[in-house]
Amino acid sequence: MKTLSKYLLLAFVIVISSNAFSQRGKIQSVKNDYRNFAYVKTSEVLLEVANNGYKSADLFQKLANSFYFQNKMEEAAKWYGELMQLNEVIDPEYYFRYALALKGIKDYENSDKWMEKFNSLKPDDTRGKAFLSKVDYKSAIEEMSRDDIELVNLDINTPFSDFGTTEHENGIVFASARGGGRLYKWNEEPYLDLYKAEKNEDDTFEEPKSFGENVNTKFHESSAIFSPNGKYMFFTRNNFFRSKYKEDAVGINRLQLYRATLSEDSIWGSIHKIHFNSIDYSVAHPALNLTGTKLYFASDMPGTLGQSDIFVVDVNEDGTLGEPENLGSSINTEGQESFPFINSDGDLYFSSTGFPGLGGLDVFVSKGADQKVLNSANRNFPIENVSEPINSPYDDFGYYENLVTKRVYFSSNREGGKGSDDIYTFKFPEIKLIVEGEIKDIDTEEIIPGATVILLDENGKELDRQVVGEDGYFKFDVDPEKEYLIRVQKDKYTSDEQRFTTPNRNQELLMELRIEKDEQQIEPCDDLAKVLDIPIIYFDFDKSNIRYDAEIEIQKVLAVLNKYPTMHIDIRSHTDCRGPASYNEQLSDRRAKSTRAYLIEKGIAAERLTAKGYGESRLVNDCGCEPSNESECSEAEHQLNRRSEFIITSIDGKTCDDKVESED
Template sequence: MNFLNHELKTANKIGVSKTHKIICILAFSLIFSMGYSQRGKIRQASKEYDNLAYLKTSEILLEVAENGFTSVDLLQKLANSFYFNNQMKDAAKWYGELMKMDVDGIDPEYYFRYAQSLKSIENYDESDKWMKKFAAEDRSDLRGRAFSSTVDYLSMIDEASREFEVYNLDINSEVSDFGSTQYKDQLIFASSRGGGKKYKWNEQPYLDLFSANKQDDGSYDNVTKLDSDINTKYHESTVAFTPDDQVMYFTRNNYYNKKYRNSEDGTNRLKLFKATLNDNGNWDDIEPVHFNSDEYSVAHPTVNVQGTKMYFASDMNGTLGKSDIFEVDINEDGSLGDPVNLGASVNTEGHETFPFINSEGDLYLSSNGFSGLGGLDVFVIRDFENKRALNQPMSLENVGRPINSPMDDFGYYENLGTKEGFFTSNRDGGKGDDDIYSFTIPECEQVLEGTVKDKETMELLSGAVVTLFDGEGNQLQQMTVGSDGSYKFEGLACEMEFLVRGEKETYASDEKRFTTPKKKQKLEIELLLEKDVVALEPCADLAKILDIPIIYFDFDKYDIRYDAEVELQKVLAVMNKYPTITIDVRSHTDCRGPASYNERLSDNRAQSTRQYLIDKGVAAERLTAKGYGESRLVNDCGCEPTNDSSCSEAEHQLNRRSEFIVTSINGQKCPEN
């Protein structure tokens, strides 16, 4: 690619091609964030409990925690109950309490959930801290790796690749053609086909700007050189227009008012020029932009759809590598502000060049500083302008095949309105040096489908409500599943983050985050809901319902320890919530040790447990208590007559248990009592 080649071979070059051609090329990179924010408020299922016969365990856990009695297990379950119901403020509160406990070996998923809940309340700094901890804990997790900007680039490129055709335009010549931009019904591009003085570096004529008219069938023809005020005997290339089509920015050698100027080291640099459309439809009032210099190059402009920003490539002072991407404000009066380097999160020590900003604020560029297929590859940062304005993390993605190849691929341009796309490549099979390729932007919609099931029984849950949200937590679609438990959502956009949630009364919600791929396909996600409401009936064991395996005491003692008090607070909450319930407290041991000792010790512990609840306000007549020692083993781990057993410690543990049996509720008694 001539103009961009020699220009920086003899001018401190703005880009490098794989075939030793230096191309005025500049691109960028930003940091990705898998993390997303859920701000929408979701309807939470509720149920009127008939005759106080239902117990919602999450309510009990909240009451216990708010009374100051906490444990790791309790806080995990409580925070999760809010997280999965999208009550992020409360989730952040209780995950925060969990993190204060500083427990070793905690599942790193809790760091991730905490980070996401913090984002929902706009505490981004704290969220980033926990995302970093999450990434450090499990470096294989894609979310953490994305946050840390560490990727398996080949597999990522394969994922990004899409199946569509690219076409070598008929207007390409045997020399260099590149850098296409649309202007009304024309395609504007640079080419060496113009004849005239040849460029010594490649023996092709200097580059000029040309236009080609769009035909009824969508092809381009009738190639014409732009007027002589724009084109000179030196290089012109890469054009950008303001949204009103009245102003054009373009790249040219340092040649103005018929004066050709070199830098102190004898290099003729690249500069940006501005032209204005006059009443006769011609470009005039050509002038250089104020930040040009004889000592560095400025090239390859692109203007955003609002006409407020221009992005370009340069190797000016402060550039991090061979060339960087810069931005500059376009003021209301048409003047330009001062350039700003997009910084280390965007630019590398290599070449970043040929920026293009599309109508949605996605920033495309070419680079050899990031891992790619070879030479210059085209990359994109989705939603770049919004994320930059909000100072949010960004991710740079390789756009994959067929745009990229083992050769140089650059000069990306797309029109989302007409679904037309263009790029330049010197890949094998072309007509000349660099050729312009076109493609139709493929439609890409996903179908999401799946089933909702009971997690324990795997029974299909008819009547469950399934809701689809975008990555920000905004509700998009919702449906109630039928008897087959299935749901289906159509029309999901590609390369977007979504969340799907299943809900049903008496169940805890389940949700899955996912990002749609770049290839059109069906996605299947199964939602598994756990029972959150348990029927309270005579003979029910609150220990099983509230997950209380045993009330622990210190060795040979029966005073209430703090960890036992946390568990007893759960029982106390039930007793207070349902005043008709009566409970029999039962304490059991394993077979080891003398039977008489085990019976006496377990009875003392059962009585201590009963007294604790009485001291907390439960009427004594609602509580009975008894220790059973080793007389009611739940397995074959008996020790008689040798007072020994071949059972494992885990098997003995099953016999060391506490029971809180509902002896009556609402006047209905347990038959065994």
């Protein structure tokens, strides 16, 4: 094995020599026989209340969730934002949902802030860890190791250094020291040139040939990359241009980037130095994104955090480059980061000594990094070690993959190779993943037929949908190593969703989704306070005027009365037993009538409302104030008696008496 110091040629140079699902129980139908009854849709009620200017954490949580689960991220972000402005203690999950909602409207900066808050409150949550690149690398490496990959050492490898592969037309271009000639004193091998090997139908290669008379010189060339239109090539070479060999003040010849242009007769020429090359630092190992608009490279230029860093620069239409930008501390470390590669999905692969790994240079990946760079969303890049068998205790670098053919190339000086550095290849095994499950009622555990199940990508884009049958069963084909959302929707039910990441190998993915009713059945004799989950409506001590927090709850009743103009209700106010009975009755009566007056003031016809106070005459428990048990009841038990009721006396011509008679 070569020592790492041999790879750091000339302070920083080319790294040369360097049963799937079992249905349970009988198929059951959910009893949804709601005909001839009216329903209250909670989300509509809450929206009306909120639009009237009322605020509470419970109100905004439920309202924002109703939009979030419908993938209406603009509205969800609005109401989650209102929730955050209350500055109340809430479940950290709302910070996570708010962050995702903000991403849905491309507000990446604020999304990142709320993800940071989420992570600070739930530091053990893997979503927060991934966002802040604080992954448990040891367990992550073990989890990602692949025993289904068979590495192949290419037949074209030699006893010399062969590395740094990129596909070009029907073949591969790579660097090799096989050419003979003068030796490079650091490793006693010939200087590197670029070679091309044509590929055969059986995935073997023809004998490599020198790539381009004008490209290769008597010094090092390596790491070629080609523009999507095929007109330009970027590559690495020593500071040797137009027969001039230049060294810095201490006698080091640095690496530089060059651009070559393909002529009409298919010859690479018109070679130019990149404008930010320097005699004082190295610039090397270029990689282009799918569209050819961004070029990634490694350098130790000023602003580098460690031995060498990954930088990015804009590529203009004429092949010229803008000004470099360091990718920052979530990619770059005090160690060496080099050999970047961007696949067609925008994932950034690179080699590093600065992150925990298996030894030497390890290959790492930051998923979706190019999209973040393109959108200038942030400079936070979660990192993953790609693990074995790509990484080893030796130096592993020069990763390249074709996501269409599933073909991967990388370079390593691991044991068992033919030379100091060899090129290895493999094809990812075909992975067929299915996520499947069933939909059930959260309360009854009964199967819910007819629900719509939607598969979405990590950004909320719909990929597929199914309507489940009588068995409530759904099934989707999914890709490996991707993040998905599964969402379930059904009329008269709230939505639910689960976020999951698929593995990189074949395995069962089972899921059960639970949903609860969003619409409540109402009929005569029902209490709207229970239907709408209205808690105690508090009044200030010894007063009957409507408090602000009580007004929010009464607004829910107002919304229902506006929706159902035939509904009549009886407002009933109750107290606990403490205090004189006659006083309690009078106070509760004033409060009931105050509530009625409020609703009339808001436009409800007076004949639709009756109101009466019952004081302590209708206790719901045994907490009377007789001397025998006055001290036995807790404050919570007394509180159960301090309640308000909104009894539906009639709706659509049906009265409470009609219901009682039919039941009798």
